Amino acid sequence: MKLLLMGDLHYHDIDTTIPGLPEARTAFYGTLLEQFLNTDADVHISLGDLTNFGSREELLDVYDLLWHEKRNFIHVLGNHDLYSQTREQVLEITGQERYHAIDTDVATLVFLDTAREMNTADWSGWMDDEQLQWLAYCVEKSGTKPLLVFGHHPVYQTTTRSELDKGSIHPSIDMWSILNRKQGTGVYFNGHTHVDSIVAQNNWTFVQLSAALDQPGFRMVELEDEQIRISAIDLTVEDEGLMEHAETLHKHISHYRYNPDARGLDTDREYNIPLMPVTATAEQPQ
16 A cells, blocks of 8 residues: 655645746645656655635635546645635535545554634644544454554654644644553654654654745655555756745745755654554553
């Protein structure tokens, strides 16, 4: 199984009277999303903040670019996706599910909703009790099968910048009380902090993607018999002018700050997770 992941895209409305800005937006997002869709994978996933303010126009425009009859596209909600409309309105436009799970022969995939609704003052992550109970059920039900969780916000104090104020799922939510119930391998994928980072804690690996607007590219996740292979796909070398267009966009986008350190370390770019046989125990760890 192959999964292609994209970090925060922040597709945004623009002032069309600014010289060169419409051309830069068309060229940058058109090129990036064409490459995204033309890269073969079983599932194509946005880890949230697909849009910059979640307006109807932004959502309709970016989904028009993302349409592909042969691609299974899943959009995890990010805080920016819910800035200007309710969750119900956004889901109606996109046709996506709020949170859900997909169980396959090789792994269980869980997609979370960690975004607050219409709250530009607090961009930290939040999950209600109903979703937390559902997540705990998914973790336990996965047994020893690899479990891949996709959320916009990182778990507190895992990946780079996840310890910062509003940089993670709110620290008052004890995510580890749920994650520690996992037998075998768990992998948590997220965006939000705009920097690549890979951290292993206990039997979990946390994989964070930078913003595609800062560092154009994706992550390929390949589930093999004996390992999960995570690799970076960069577009900056092959696509002439891509970063120049991005720099133009950086100058005229609100609610966004460019991160020159988005790439992280070399160790945050490629990673292999061995899959070891696990014998289920009668009692779950607490």
